Amino acid sequence: MKKYVYLFFLTCSFLSCQVLDEKVKGLVTPETYYTTAEELEGAVVPIYNKLVNLYDRTGRVTCAMYGADDVTTSKALPDLVEYEVFKPTGANAWLKYWWSNAYGGINSANNVIVNSSKVPDSEAKNQALGQAYFSRAWLYFYLVRIHNKIPLITDITAHPDIKRSEPKEVYDLIVSDLQKAEKLLPDSWTGYRSNIAMTSGTAKSTLSLVYLTMAGYPLKDESKYALAAEKAKEVIDNSGKWGYKLVTNFADLWTKQRFNDEIVFGLFYNNSNGDANQSAPLCGAPAEYSGWDYYFAELNFYKAFPAGARKDATFWTKFPIETKDSVVIKDWTQLQQKHPYYKKYIEIDGYDWTKPWVYIDWNSSRTNVLMRYAEVLLIYAEAKAMSGAPDATAYAAINQVRKRAGLADLTAGLNKEAFRDAVIAERGWEFAGLEPNGSRWFDLVRTEGVEKAAADRDASEIPLSVTPTKANYFAPIPDGEVLLNPNLAK
Known part of the structure; x- marks a missing residue:
């Protein structure tokens, strides 16, 4: 595996990120560093780091999606309940985590794209650029669907007064980036990247x-x-x-x-190397197994789900519980949350479905x-x-x-x-x-279809704060970003 050099950035916020610009002997800066395709490839690594950090725990990246009719959450988790009941706030901790990592990944992608002009053309340069364009498009695609009007940044200079862009402008950039990525990325990779890197497909x-x-x-x-x-x-x-x-x-x-x-x-992810994924098994496991109860199935969605192999593999409905003298099987209606759970996200290496209470690790190598x-x-x-x-x-x-x-x-x-x-x-x-x-x-x-889906809701679910309308389709921008830049409130 190649050894990569990382570029470190000093940030005052993720929307005003700028390179530390001091004339110190030996300091690595974009002005002195980017000379070869290998160096540019090294700058791609922080993009992947932001992506894996962003998705390493269910809830961080998906909090804004809890208004859907397929999932609900525990009443003990207020940051997730906010979205479940269509009343999110800009102080939401999960939202802040998502926003900062998404824009951190965008800044890393911009770093590769902007500085690529210093590097001679080559296949390796194209591959680095392709990964940067794809990643920037992917992250903006998520941001625009969650927030609708967002800041659009395509360089590595500070933007303390940036305004929110209309969604059409954001989508135009996304399409342009993906069109570039599909031409620059290879159809496949060799070596250690063969299963992990983005492709033209x-x-x-x-x-x-x-x-x-x-x-x-x-x-x-x-x-x-x-x-x-x-x-x-x-x-x-x-x-x-x-x-x-x-x-x-x-x-x-x-x-x-x-x-x-x-x-x-x-x-x-590779948990043995410290690249840990926390999205399984505890995020979606019940409290009876020391799980975190982040998410489980809404009742009406589960009941309407067509019977068959897919339903059997999707939902967890029977739960072995260890007692003093034996193991009893409980139905989902007998659990604390009284909801079916999502079976398909639980399994990690070594997981034993007959003894799910046995702790293995809260981190895993699960993809x-x-x-x-x-x-x-x-x-x-x-x-x-x-x-x-x-x-x-x-x-x-x-x-x-x-x-x-x-x-x-x-x-x-x-x-x-x-x-x-x-x-x-x-x-x-x-x-x-x-x-x-x-x-x-x-x-x-x-x-x-949000309004119709919300109306078909079992009476035992967490009560909604409002009857949703299109005003509830999109999430707010984090309060901390608005405090730094009041233009983001508009």
């Missing part, structure tokens, strides 16, 4: 989702449906180039989650999967239908996912709106429970 797949999102709320640019279908079809038709395919058994996605052929974009090939198929199905009509190729795409789930083919002859609704439901089931990129929340926002 990652960029193309993400671009298809970006186009699909732009077709919905708030931009509602329906011309993007055709572009989403075209880009997703490009990935599907050339899936062998990147090795993408559906894993045969849905459960294998989670029992063989370190590496599998369905991963389009994943963040990989956080941010995009799967199943999503590309469902993007194509929805976008193809909405850009014209649900033809045979659209049906074939969704039916691949349904077949793997143990379901019959989708009803033939649906009009495009009914077909679209079926795809949205399918996405909800396939990516249930805060899969970061297939989040149910983002689907509800872009299809303007």
